[in-house]
Amino acid sequence: MPTVLKLLLVPLLAVLSLPAMAEKADREKPVHLEADNVTLDDIRKVSVFEGNVLLVQGTLMLRADRVEAKQNGEGLQSVTARGKPVSFRQKRDGVDEYIEGFSSQMEYDNVQSILRLIGDARLRKGGDEIRGNQITYDARTEFYKVVGQEGAVGPSSRVRVIIRPKPKTSQEQNTKQ
Structure with a gap:
């Protein structure tokens, strides 16, 4: 496989490795990637996708302003995505729900x-x-x-967790009556 093609595939393979709870069937789906610009550095083994980056593979959708993928002699090493915000959404394996993430920057360490x-x-x-x-x-x-x-003051500086109660099954509702 030509080296340039390998550099293009690196960030795609990284996304396949996102959280273990993700839909396993997505790994077998084709990857669609769009960006305004792509830069490949064959010597440093770095691929940079810039401008409205959109990656779709099965149920996975990743959006970012910039995605940089680095590899070493053994293959993929890391992927960094930046945006306002970076977002991903993917169906969870075995259940009818999605996992979604948002941040200014996402880093994935494949190693x-x-x-x-x-x-x-x-x-x-x-x-x-x-x-x-x-x-x-x-x-x-x-x-x-x-x-x-760190170092911030006030409620916005703290960690927040929202845990919603699970819906009761019809059997639990009948038992209560």
């Missing part, structure tokens, strides 16, 4: 399988929502860490 949402970070799953300055998600351990705005 460690860690996703970071940085700057006004929000993550929604079902009816639940987490907000903070930074959200870190380890896809291997399914562990989240949320950090507020």
Whole structure:
């Protein structure tokens, strides 16, 4: 496969590795990528997509102003997306709901399988929502860490979590009567 084509595919493969809870069937779907400009540096192994970047693969949709992907000799190393905001949305595997993320910057470390949402970070799953300055998600351990705005004062500096009650099943409602 030509090196230029490999550099184009790097950010696409990174997105396939987003959180483990994502729809597994998406990995088998074609990837559609649009951007105003693409720059490829074959020597440094860096691909940069700029201007209204849109990536769609199955149920996954990623929007950003700029996406930069880096690789090493073993393949994909990391992807950084920036925007106002960067957003992604993807159907969760096995359930009829989506996970959505928003932030000023998203970083994905393919080596460690860690996703970071940085700057006004929000993550929604079902009816639940987490907000903070930074959200870190380890896809291997399914562990989240949320950090507020360091040094800031007031309610906007704190981590916020909204947990909605799960709808009662018809069996639970009948038992209550």
